[in-house]
Amino acid sequence: MAFSTLGLPFSIESSWYLVRRNDLDGARRALQRLYGPEVDIEIKLAAIRMATQNEANHTKKHQMGRLRVTACGVLGNILSWFLINLYGRRRLFLLGMTAMSGLNILIGILDVVPANAAGWVQESLTVIWAFVYKVSIGVCVSILLGEVSTPSLRAKTAALATATESVFGIAMNVAVPYMVNPDAANMKGKVGFVFGGLGAMATFVCFVYIPELKRRTFEEIDIMFRNRVPLKKMGQYHVEYTT
Structure with a gap:
């Protein structure tokens, strides 16, 4: 630590940092000190400026994409309040x-x-995907989790669902970077086939096991499960109370 402190007066300011601050003269001086007075640093400075500009454009594009996804997510949540019932x-x-x-x-x-507008369309479909998720599955999951479990098993059911989500989340965090990494699988947009296929299989499972519990009380739900009413028929089932 002491040696590092003694060397601070002799250190050179980062030329990348100075370019990001738009201090081009300071960046020239830093590069000249680094490479010496006999080296023409204008080419190096131009390369740094180009890389910095590309980085700024990429960051701005990424932030705009996140604002669009967030806006669609908020709109989807609001619409889900009405569509769920x-x-x-x-x-x-x-x-x-x-x-x-x-x-x-x-x-x-x-x-x-191959198409010139394919990238733009893919980005648009990603935004639409986020909207569909927020307006449908995003709201249905938490509601179904509370409705299909009996009060005595609700805590255990929620814990099991949370643990399952965590396990699959870890698996995705490991697999997705490998699939999209240019130095690994480099699948790019082809990961859509993976998630589309998994989604199709999950849709079939949901068709078999997701019940319709709209406007049902917890007592009615317990009665239907106790009477082993088929899940697809729970929406039309008439609950008869016995005294």
Whole structure:
């Protein structure tokens, strides 16, 4: 630490930092001190300016994409307040799963078919995907989790669901970087085929196991499960109370 402190007066300011601050004269002086007076540093300075500008454009584009996704997510959440009781849990969930699976597959197709506007369309489909998720699955999952479990098992059911989500989340955090990394699988938009295929299989499972519990009380839900009412028929089932 002491040696580092003694060397501070002799250290050279980062030319990259100075270019980002638009201090080009300071960047020239820093590069000249680094490479010596006999080296022409204008080419190096131009390369740093170009790389810095590309980085700034990429960051701005990324931030704009995040603002669009966030805005669609907020709009989707607001619409879900009304759609969840209008269309019901089962129908909204299945529509969301089908649409999201189709969007993923379409993103994969656009990565295979060469087209000038393919990248722009893929970005647009990603925003639409986020909107569909927020308006359908994003709201249905938490509601179904509380409705399908009995009060005595609700805490355990929530804990099991949280643990399952964490396990799959860890798996995705490991697999996705490998799939999109240019030095690894480098699948780019073709990951849409992976998630589209997984989504199609999950949609079939949801079609079999997701019940319709719109406007049902917890007592009615318990009675239907106790009577072993088929999940697809719970929406039309008439609960008879016995005294």
